[in-house]
Amino acid sequence: MPWFKRKSAGIKTASSARNEVPDGQWVKCPGCSETVNRRELEKQRMVCPKCDYHFKMSSTGYFELLFDGKYELFDTNLQALDPLEFTDRKAYTDRLEAARAKTGQMDAAQAAVGEMGGHPISISAMDFSFIGGSMGSVVGEIVARSIRRGYERGMPVMVITQSGGARMMEGALSLMQMAKTSAHLTKLSEAGLPFFVLLTNPTTGGVTASFAMLGDVHIAEPGALIAFAGPRVIRETMGQDLPEGFQTSEFLKEGGFVDLIIDRRTLREEVIHLLDLLMEKDSTKTKTKRKPKKQKA
Amino acid sequence: MQQKKKAHLLDFERPLFELEEKLEEMRLIRNEEEGEDLASSISALEERVSDLRTSIYQNLTRWQRVLIARHPDRPYSLDHIEALTEGFVELHGDRLFGDDPAIVGGFAKFKGSRYGSKDQTVMILGHQKGRDTMSRKYRRFGMPNPEGYRKAIRLMKMAARFGKPIITLLDTPGAFPGQEAEERGQAQAIAMNLFEMARLPVPIIVVVIGEGASGGALGIGVGDRMLMLENAWYSVISPENCSAILWRSWDYKEEAARALKLTAPDLISLGIVDEVIGEPMGGAHRDPDVTFEGVGRAIASNLTELQKLSTEDLLTARINNFDSMGAFKEA
Ligand SMILES: [Zn+2]
Numbered sequence: 001m002p003w004f005k006r007k008s009a010g011i012k013t014a015s016s017a018r019n020e021v022p023d024g025q026w027v028k029c030p031g032c033s034e035t036v037n038r039r040e041l042e043k044q045r046m047v048c049p050k051c052d053y054h055f056k057m058s059s060t061g062y063f064e065l066l067f068d069g070k071y072e073l074f075d076t077n078l079q080a081l082d083p084l085e086f087t088d089r090k091a092y093t094d095r096l097e098a099a100r101a102k103t104g105q106m107d108a109a110q111a112a113v114g115e116m117g118g119h120p121i122s123i124s125a126m127d128f129s130f131i132g133g134s135m136g137s138v139v140g141e142i143v144a145r146s147i148r149r150g151y152e153r154g155m156p157v158m159v160i161t162q163s164g165g166a167r168m169m170e171g172a173l174s175l176m177q178m179a180k181t182s183a184h185l186t187k188l189s190e191a192g193l194p195f196f197v198l199l200t201n202p203t204t205g206g207v208t209a210s211f212a213m214l215g216d217v218h219i220a221e222p223g224a225l226i227a228f229a230g231p232r233v234i235r236e237t238m239g240q241d242l243p244e245g246f247q248t249s250e251f252l253k254e255g256g257f258v259d260l261i262i263d264r265r266t267l268r269e270e271v272i273h274l275l276d277l278l279m280e281k282d283s284t285k286t287k288t289k290r291k292p293k294k295q296k297a
Numbered sequence: 298m299q300q301k302k303k304a305h306l307l308d309f310e311r312p313l314f315e316l317e318e319k320l321e322e323m324r325l326i327r328n329e330e331e332g333e334d335l336a337s338s339i340s341a342l343e344e345r346v347s348d349l350r351t352s353i354y355q356n357l358t359r360w361q362r363v364l365i366a367r368h369p370d371r372p373y374s375l376d377h378i379e380a381l382t383e384g385f386v387e388l389h390g391d392r393l394f395g396d397d398p399a400i401v402g403g404f405a406k407f408k409g410s411r412y413g414s415k416d417q418t419v420m421i422l423g424h425q426k427g428r429d430t431m432s433r434k435y436r437r438f439g440m441p442n443p444e445g446y447r448k449a450i451r452l453m454k455m456a457a458r459f460g461k462p463i464i465t466l467l468d469t470p471g472a473f474p475g476q477e478a479e480e481r482g483q484a485q486a487i488a489m490n491l492f493e494m495a496r497l498p499v500p501i502i503v504v505v506i507g508e509g510a511s512g513g514a515l516g517i518g519v520g521d522r523m524l525m526l527e528n529a530w531y532s533v534i535s536p537e538n539c540s541a542i543l544w545r546s547w548d549y550k551e552e553a554a555r556a557l558k559l560t561a562p563d564l565i566s567l568g569i570v571d572e573v574i575g576e577p578m579g580g581a582h583r584d585p586d587v588t589f590e591g592v593g594r595a596i597a598s599n600l601t602e603l604q605k606l607s608t609e610d611l612l613t614a615r616i617n618n619f620d621s622m623g624a625f626k627e628a
Contacts, residue, residue: 083567083624084558088543106628137623144620166511166533168543171557172569175511175533176622179519182491183616206533208484209472209512214492228484228512229474240476247479257482 029053031223045264054201054221054264058103059110059125062160062198066123066268071114075145079106080138084171092169099130107138108163111146113155117272119279122150125160128202133163135207136170140177143211147184151191156279158196158271161212165205178210185214194278196271199249199258204230213257217274219267220249220258307364310579313353316346354578357528359563360554363536365528366507367470370582372589373439374401374423374466377506380589381596382407382421388452390444394481397445399437399473400517401425402452404461412590412597420456422449422517423466423506439508440473443486446516450490453497462500462600465517470535472513487516494519495619496612500603502596505529505561505570506581521615522599523569525561526588527576531569532559569622572599 026035031053041048045065046055063071086092100106108130113122124146126133135143143159150157166174188195197215201224208228220226227247234240245251252258262270306314320342327335357365365371378385382405389396402422409415424441427433449465456463472483494501494517501520509518509531525531539553540546564570574591577584603611 077628079626079628081624081626084556086556088539088549088552088556137625141623141625168534168539168557170533170624171559171567172532172564173567173622173624175515176569176619178488178512178515179491179495180619180622182488183495183519183619185492186496187616206512209487209516210491211488213482213485213488227479228472228487229479234474234476234479237474238476242476246476255480255482257485 027055029055047264052222052263054223056128056162056201057264058129059105059127059160062125063110063112063114063123065264066116066158066271067112067114068116068118069114071112074111074113074149075142076106076110078138078141080136080170082169083137083173084169086169086171088169095131095169103127103130105130107142108133108135109139109142111142111149113149113153116268116275119272119275120153120155121158121275122146122153122155123158123160126162126207128162128164131167131169133207134165134167134174135163135177136167136174137177139163139167140174140180143181144177144184147181147188147195147211150193150195151184151188154191154193156194156196156275157188158198159211159215160198160200161203161207162200163203163205163207165207175206178206181211182214185211194274196274198267199226199252200224202226202230204228217260218258219260219262219271220252221264221267222249222261224249226252226258305369307361307368309353309361309364313346313349316342316349320346350578358551358555359530359558359560360536360551362528362560363508363530363554365580366530368580368582369428371507372581372585373428374425374468374506376585377423377466377504377589377592378405378421380585381593382419385421389448391447391451393444393447395444397437397442397448398435399425399439399441399469400445400449402449404456407464407596407600408593409597409600412593414597414601417462417600419462419464420452421464421466422452424469424514424517426468426507437473439469440471440513441469441516442473442475442478443481443483446472446486446490449517450493453501454493457497457499460499462502462604463497463520464502464504464596465520467503467505467509467514467518467529467531468507469510469513470508471510471538472516484512487512490516491519495616498608498612500600500606500611501615502599502603504574504592504596505531506592508535510535519615519619521603521611521618522571523564524572524574524592524595524599525564525570526574526581526592527561528580529561530554530559531561531564532557567624 029048032051034050046057082092109126111124124143194216196217199220204227249261323339385405387403407419424439425436426439427436502522503518503520505525536550536554540549561573574595577587581588
């Protein structure tokens with residue numbers, strides 16, 4: 001298939017995307033190339049105070065940002081196996097071990113239940129820092145259970161996506177997680193409960209082609225890459241030059257695939273507003289105090 | 298015919314082909330001059346050909362199976378549809394943007410009585426590849442655009458409304474990775490199919506007949522039974538792309554094919570595929586009629602089983618089946 005062959009050898013992953021915020025007091029912003037004080041950046045929810053560039057944030061970061069205060073983590077004990085005994089240049093088991101050591105998490109997603117503005121909500125969030133946020137059996141199971149928790153307990157569900165797609169090292173089992181999560185969403189839909197998706201940078205591949213595009217409301221962070229086949233793949237396999245801003249949040253909103261683009265610093269208020277509108281019964285209890293304090297279950 | 302065979306010869310089949318050629322030559326010579334010596338060397342060579350054939354095709358590597366799955370003579374969706382059904386009416390278009398020739402589908406009468414069940418109307422659809430340069434380009438090498446997935450779900454929802462079972466045939470190197478496909482929502486189109494197929498209230502039988510690459514295959518691949526031809530492959534990514542990403546080179550496709558565990562027997566052991574349909578020795582294209590017979594029988598028996606279930610049981614089983622897929626432990 002020469003037609004399908006890329007031209008140059010070797011695909012590189014931008015190192016800036018791998019480790020966006022290195023340790024140290026000062027951080028260089030990829031958006032404006034200015035140097036930003038880390039503490040200031042953290043206060044701004046990892047948004048550059050100079051150019052509004054949204055740095056990647058961890059699942060824990062989102063839980064602390066969004067929930068009223070305390071929240072309960074679920075399924076922290078799910079552990080990936082190596083059903084294919086997969087080895088490329090590295091063994092999958094070694095990759096898993098390294099990622100666990102680096103992130104302190106078992107896999108590339110976490111799930112929690114808490115309240116937002118007094119509304120109970122089931123949220124799962126992905127972590128790009130764990131093997132590119134890729135979805136294998138554990139991520140699929142965590143997201144699926146988080147959705148199920150929603151329809152079993154009568155809560156709305158939110159998923160925060162940050163992923164390079166399905167995890168190659170679990171082969172077709174990773175692919176089937178797309179079907180699994182989507183199947184659970186049919187139950188949530190039948191239960192008449194809303195499903196919010198927050199698309200963050202990047203969301204690509206099998207994650208985009210399943211639950212990330214099945215929300216009742218699609219919220220994107222500004223400037224996020226959202227794609228099925230990423231720009232590199234299209235450029236390299238098709239030899240096509242792509243327009244400026246292709247596959248960004250803004251591009252997808254214009255194309256009709258994203259409802260809202262929301263700055264992370266106002267995200268919590270805007271989601272609570274949506275919850276107030278949709279979950280009316282509870283709106284009397286609404287409170288918007290922010291006390292981000294984690295409490296592990 | 299001989300020339301065509303040579304043109305579509307796979308590399309690993311070459312030694313066999315050469316031996317077969319030699320045998321053919323000797324037979325020709327025998328026709329011209331009689332001789333005991335020749336007869337015995339011919340029968341010796343026949344034995345060698347048969348042994349070699351067995352040793353090649355019974356010990357196919359995963360990559361060799363990928364090559365057979367991509368064989369240009371392999372039966373494609375329309376060939377299966379023609380063999381398995383009568384009166385196929387191809388329906389076109391997604392009612393939104395256009396018609397995608399990379400997916401074909403329509404109503405037809407499944408010749409079930411020939412395969413041990415009963416004749417019945419079904420919705421049958423699948424990825425479609427082309428056979429020559431023109432039609433390959435026209436069918437986009439079996440790589441659908443969003444319109445293909447949207448046409449497919451339109452047809453499947455219609456089938457469900459009329460209570461007709463659905464048969465989908467998977468044979469794609471992936472969804473089309475083009476600019477326009479992205480602009481028109483490739484991901485959203487596939488996602489919507491996964492969602493809708495999970496709840497369509499009629500039996501859905503999925504058959505992987507050739508290549509099953511990633512979301513592009515799964516986009517018409519959610520169902521109640523997953524059947525797979527012996528030399529078909531199905532995985533999260535093609536061996537080439539896996540090689541490019543994980544090995545950072547295109548040269549490790551064979552290793553990638555091995556690592557991905559993408560063959561029918563692999564997928565049985567991973568609990569994803571329900572039934573492997575045997576192929577004639579050398580691949581489905583060596584004897585298409587035998588291939589169609591196997592596919593027809595497998596569809597017929599699975600359809601009979603599924604049609605005994607209530608809609609509620611059917612849908613519960615479908616969701617539970619996907620829910621059970623995955624490999625993890627609760628530490
Ligand atoms: Zn900046």
